[in-house]
Amino acid sequence: MDADADTPRDERDAQDRPDVSVRLGTTAAVVVLFLVLRLLAVAHWDWHVVAAIADTFDFSDAFPIAFGTVVGQPLLTGILIAVLLPLVLMRVLWPMDKHRGTITVSSVLGSVTLITMAISMTVTFGNPWTVVGAAAVGAAVIGMRLWWRTGVVHDTLLRLSRRVGVLTATGLLILAAVNDVPWMGEERIHTDTGVVEGYVLDAQPGFLHVLTHDREVVIIPDADVHSRELVD
Template sequence: MGETTETDTGGGTTEESDGGHVWSAGITAAGAALMFILLRLMAVTHYDWRTAFGLADAIDFGDAITIVVGTFLGAELFTLWLLAFFLPLSAAGHLRHFRQGRRSPGSLLVVLALTVVFAAAVLSFSAWPALVAALVWLAFLVAVDLREGPVRVFVHRLLARIGILAMGAVMLGAALVDEVWVPEERIEMGDEVLHAYVVQNGSQFLTVLTADTREKRILLSSKVTSRTEA
């Protein structure tokens, strides 16, 4: 009886622990997405509380991924140097695992994906200094990893915390980048021409954020005669 009770209790504890980890991960992801969107609302409205509050009802909180992608594609300079820092870190971490005999296809896919995006950014904006900086940074990380010493210990700690660093960088970008996650448009309404970002495209109205003053406006779709990217 006693042994059976201990086994049942232990099994229950394991299941509860696994469930707790899943629950904790879900809460963390949801909290991070909510924090990112909140910071984006503040940044694009130049930290005007009332405008951010008015813009919140036009945001679909299920489109967090779209907002993330749009944010970093719109902020090309910030994203370029962010990749120049994190791509070599990811590549150095993958090489270290490979030398230790630990193959990681997932890590390789991440490195390849980041490489493609970084190459596209470098070619699109002729950002050769960023490419040189990334190569020098990668060479430094690989050289340090081949030698014993305190710098190697520091780099290993850095590689072990790359996920936390990436999350911090994403949140920093959300807070500092004032580029809206959708392209700026030139909207014509009769004699009025408005440069704005369309954050909600309804059947009868458009919710926009003006490009110059960062004010929320609601426009009747029937009065809009032309919409083109600025």
């Protein structure tokens, strides 16, 4: 009896393992594609510049790159948050019938993260449109759910709430592809031969790798540098 009872559970566990592997593989592929698109955008889609930037790239830069991508395009980021926040909150606070009892920690953390980003963008840029946009999308979603309890609209909302992760990944990839501002601050570097303005990709003992506005990677010896200052 016990063996028969355990068999279905073992079969379910075996079925879950491939699904986890697929998700991990998909996540890794999205991360790699995100970094490639980001590098291409910064290099203005010039593979020679990408190769020069890649020489200075370290995977420890992944988080600064991701953060710089999000804050570097406040308009597009605000639109993405305004669309995603109501969908994630709906999944957590008002799940559809097929989602009841399936709230995950990632959904809750995603809601908190999006709310925090919306508030911080409003405070930083003094622009309430992200919050207003999220409220408008949320009101539209609530209205559609109350009005259409079955049918095409209801099924569309169900699909969207199921695919918040896909929507988030798509939005981040779009941000990576259009944001050509490097993930570090612009600097003005005073040297023996003049002033160089650009982005310091790497600061190794003895020299600097600098990406200029013309998308050239130049190497400046430390001995030639008199001072460095951030450009406002």
